[in-house]
Amino acid sequence: MATIGDVARVAGVSRSTASYALSGKRSISAEVREKVEQAVLSLGYTPNAGARALATSQTKVIGLLARFLEDEFAPAMLQYILGVTNRARERGYDTLLLTDEDGVSALRRISDSRMVDGFILLNVAENDDRLGILRAAAQPGSLVGLPGDPSGIDVFDLDFVAAGRLMVETLHELGHRNLILVSQPEHVLERGGAYVSRLANAAQDRARELGVELHHHFAPSSQPQIGLELARLLDAHPNATGLLLNNEAAAAALPSVLRSRGLSAPADISVIGRYSDDFARTFSLPYTAIDSAADELGRRAVERLVSRIESTSDAVSPIVDLITPRIDDRGSTAVPPTRH
Amino acid sequence: MATIGDVARVAGVSRSTASYALSGKRSISAEVREKVEQAVLSLGYTPNAGARALATSQTKVIGLLARFLEDEFAPAMLQYILGVTNRARERGYDTLLLTDEDGVSALRRISDSRMVDGFILLNVAENDDRLGILRAAAQPGSLVGLPGDPSGIDVFDLDFVAAGRLMVETLHELGHRNLILVSQPEHVLERGGAYVSRLANAAQDRARELGVELHHHFAPSSQPQIGLELARLLDAHPNATGLLLNNEAAAAALPSVLRSRGLSAPADISVIGRYSDDFARTFSLPYTAIDSAADELGRRAVERLVSRIESTSDAVSPIVDLITPRIDDRGSTAVPPTRH
DNA sequence: GGTTCGATTCGAACCGGTTCGACGATAACA
DNA sequence: TGTTATCGTCGAACCGGTTCGAATCGAACC
Numbered sequence: 101m102a103t104i105g106d107v108a109r110v111a112g113v114s115r116s117t118a119s120y121a122l123s124g125k126r127s128i129s130a131e132v133r134e135k136v137e138q139a140v141l142s143l144g145y146t147p148n149a150g151a152r153a154l155a156t157s158q159t160k161v162i163g164l165l166a167r168f169l170e171d172e173f174a175p176a177m178l179q180y181i182l183g184v185t186n187r188a189r190e191r192g193y194d195t196l197l198l199t200d201e202d203g204v205s206a207l208r209r210i211s212d213s214r215m216v217d218g219f220i221l222l223n224v225a226e227n228d229d230r231l232g233i234l235r236a237a238a239q240p241g242s243l244v245g246l247p248g249d250p251s252g253i254d255v256f257d258l259d260f261v262a263a264g265r266l267m268v269e270t271l272h273e274l275g276h277r278n279l280i281l282v283s284q285p286e287h288v289l290e291r292g293g294a295y296v297s298r299l300a301n302a303a304q305d306r307a308r309e310l311g312v313e314l315h316h317h318f319a320p321s322s323q324p325q326i327g328l329e330l331a332r333l334l335d336a337h338p339n340a341t342g343l344l345l346n347n348e349a350a351a352a353a354l355p356s357v358l359r360s361r362g363l364s365a366p367a368d369i370s371v372i373g374r375y376s377d378d379f380a381r382t383f384s385l386p387y388t389a390i391d392s393a394a395d396e397l398g399r400r401a402v403e404r405l406v407s408r409i410e411s412t413s414d415a416v417s418p419i420v421d422l423i424t425p426r427i428d429d430r431g432s433t434a435v436p437p438t439r440h
Numbered sequence: 441m442a443t444i445g446d447v448a449r450v451a452g453v454s455r456s457t458a459s460y461a462l463s464g465k466r467s468i469s470a471e472v473r474e475k476v477e478q479a480v481l482s483l484g485y486t487p488n489a490g491a492r493a494l495a496t497s498q499t500k501v502i503g504l505l506a507r508f509l510e511d512e513f514a515p516a517m518l519q520y521i522l523g524v525t526n527r528a529r530e531r532g533y534d535t536l537l538l539t540d541e542d543g544v545s546a547l548r549r550i551s552d553s554r555m556v557d558g559f560i561l562l563n564v565a566e567n568d569d570r571l572g573i574l575r576a577a578a579q580p581g582s583l584v585g586l587p588g589d590p591s592g593i594d595v596f597d598l599d600f601v602a603a604g605r606l607m608v609e610t611l612h613e614l615g616h617r618n619l620i621l622v623s624q625p626e627h628v629l630e631r632g633g634a635y636v637s638r639l640a641n642a643a644q645d646r647a648r649e650l651g652v653e654l655h656h657h658f659a660p661s662s663q664p665q666i667g668l669e670l671a672r673l674l675d676a677h678p679n680a681t682g683l684l685l686n687n688e689a690a691a692a693a694l695p696s697v698l699r700s701r702g703l704s705a706p707a708d709i710s711v712i713g714r715y716s717d718d719f720a721r722t723f724s725l726p727y728t729a730i731d732s733a734a735d736e737l738g739r740r741a742v743e744r745l746v747s748r749i750e751s752t753s754d755a756v757s758p759i760v761d762l763i764t765p766r767i768d769d770r771g772s773t774a775v776p777p778t779r780h
Numbered sequence: 781g782g783t784t785c786g787a788t789t790c791g792a793a794c795c796g797g798t799t800c801g802a803c804g805a806t807a808a809c810a
Numbered sequence: 811t812g813t814t815a816t817c818g819t820c821g822a823a824c825c826g827g828t829t830c831g832a833a834t835c836g837a838a839c840c
Contacts, residue, residue, distance in 0.1 A: 101552065101554070101578065144552070146549070146552035146553050147553060148494070148553065148554050149490075149493070149553040149554055149555045150489075150490045150491075150492075150493030150494040150499065150554060150555075151490075151494050152490075153489075153490030153493075154488070154490040154491050154494050159490065161536070161555075164537075168522065174515075174518055174718075174722065175514075175515030175518060175722065177518065178514055178515060178517065178518045181537070182508065182514075182539060185537055185538075185539045186539060189539070189540055194536055194538065194550070194555070195536065195537050196501070196534055196535065196536055196537070197504075197521070197525055197535050197536070197537040198525075198534065199522060199525045199526060199529070200529055209486070210534070212441065212484070212486035213486050213487060213488060213489040214441070214488050214489055214490060215489045215490075215501075215534070238441065322721075322724075324724060352723060352724075353724070355696055356695060356696065356699060359696070359699055359700070360699070378514075381662065382514075382515065382689070382692075383692055383723070384664050384666075384667065384693065
């Protein structure tokens with residue numbers, strides 16, 4: 101492989117001149133620049149990443165820490181990952197994907213060895229043990245997922261409080277007064293998925309304010325239990341006219357549950373879910389849903405991280421950016437059926 | 441961050457001695473080794489990856505090129521990615537995830553800049569334009585997906601010929617004589633997904649040998665068209681007693697299609713799919729299926745790549761490793777129903 | 781005509797590791 | 811007791827970039 105020394109020799113200049121000609125950090129005569137560029141072309145020169153990293157302390161790589169938790173809906177993670185890698189590339193960064201079980205030691209290892217310029221943490225838990233390491237790290241980081249204590253770090257997440265309120269308000273406006281809310285399994289919450297209770301509490305509060313009856317339940321973690329539980333809930337709350345789902349697996353299971361009971365949405369029951377548009381398309385889920393905005397969150401996290409990496413002053417104050425929930429109307433809500 | 445110079449100073453030895461004490465490449469007195477290790481601990485020393493890469497020409501990073509094609513079933517890709525990253529980590533390598541639209545230039549860029557020690561290419565097409573670059577690259581590579589010309593490169597894939605035969609044979613043995621085979625959309629084939637026709641042709645040939653009638657169709661690429669097409673196929677072939685699905689999306693759509701027609705598997709129709717066990721679990725697909733072995737393919741590709749990277753002689757002859765298909769029996773096959 | 785200045789280029793140092801050759805001390809050997 | 815390996819350590823060079831300071835030169839200025 102050609103080095104910058106080769107380029108300099110072919111162009112008949114010194115190594116430093118070749119470097120400046122390529123970086124433009126000092127003025128170079130048009131003539132010399134031309135010769136250097138010719139040499140680069142004829143040799144097929146590409147700078148050695150390791151050498152550049154050593155000299156500049158910049159790797160142009162972002163570390164992406166993805167936690168794959170058991171019982172979690174893995175495919176949803178892919179949207180985040182793609183949002184991150186694609187936007188990073190647009191900004192001139194490549195992505196080191198870290199899927200280690202032990203996120204703490206992975207973070208430490210990569211940070212200490214200076215392999216990346218910054219980190220993005222996915223699936224951040226309420227009390228995430230990676231945050232301590234990240235705060236002490238030499239590189240900046242962005243979180244996707246709001247932890248209990250976000251101090252000092254940029255955070256991006258869906259506004260689950262607004263999402264909970266929006267679900268309730270939407271059905272309340274249509275005339276619904278009795279709703280069921282199905283959350284993720286309880287152990288997701290225990291493991292630190294506080295967004296589950298943020299949405300549920302907000303929905304509960306808003307329902308109380310509006311005089312709406314809301315029955316909150318945690319769903320089991322796997323099929324076919326989910327289907328059975330959904331059926332049980334419909335039995336237990338025969339007067340409920342609306343179903344709110346903060347749970348991808350439950351949404352995926354719902355069509356068959358409704359069909360086997362001879363129900364259809366929105367004629368018999370209104371349904372609002374919470375999942376990405378891409379998820380809806382893949383499994384052709386016909387329900388109106390709050391978009392989880394996975395790719396957008398990934399993109400924003402990258403955007404912020406890159407500007408922090410490239411900003412000279414590091415006194416930029418951290419932000420918590422909660423995306424306002426947006427409803428994708430797929431026609432599964434309507435006024436409640438009149439009681440006979 | 442501490443450098444090896446700091447370690448050497450604290451331990452009271454030279455930089456080279458510190459380096460040898462840590463690498464073990466020359467004999468070092470127990471006393472000195474002890475002092476160096478103490479210094480490492482007290483300073484929290486971690487070698488700088490860029491400097492090490494520059495000195496050793498080894499990055500301990502693998503480049504993973506994932507192509508995300510439109511209309512493709514993206515979640516399935518995640519299994520490959522996880523298989524690769526996890527096994528790579530076990531072998532001491534991290535993974536650079538490259539999702540660039542333009543795989544050719546991504547490959548060239550990363551290879552020329554010496555950011556990785558080797559490549560793994562996912563979703564390799566029949567006539568993949570990345571292979572030319574890979575063959576000329578300084579780093580070795582492993583393919584997941586069998587191209588038309590695999591010469592010179594290690595290849596890992598499911599044996600789709602055996603898979604096609606196995607599907608037909610399994611149902612033939614149960615007494616089925618009239619089958620429908622649903623493939624991926626035709627443009628997947630056109631784009632180079634030759635595995636689609638490898639499976640279909642093998643199934644067709646085997647059916648002919650066994651005197652089985654086999655109706656082969658390409659499915660549309662997206663919902664809800666897939667569901668409609670499945671219904672149309674069942675109408676068009678009322679005597680078919682078995683359904684073979686080489687198409688994840690079709691498998692995901694099938695339960696509702698069957699339910700709405702009042703059919704169930706295997707009582708009314710036998711079904712064999714082709715998707716990963718993980719996929720089946722996630723969407724609770726109740727069909728017997730040939731495991732696509734995504735994670736295993738990823739693991740094998742890494743294993744081979746790493747041994748090639750670390751082997752001194754580079755005259756190791758390339759292999760084509762086709763995994764023998766394995767059926768996960770989920771009880772969706774049975775003897776065909778007796779005709780009334 | 782001497783001085784100052786900006787443009788252009790070069791040489792040397794540095795980033796933080798690894799590794800080769802040399803050297804002194806000690807042990808083994810004749 | 812002199813010679814030769816062996817062991818343990820050090821200094822220096824090298825990997826391939828970037829960047830600082832200095833040198834050269836012609837133009838502009840007084």
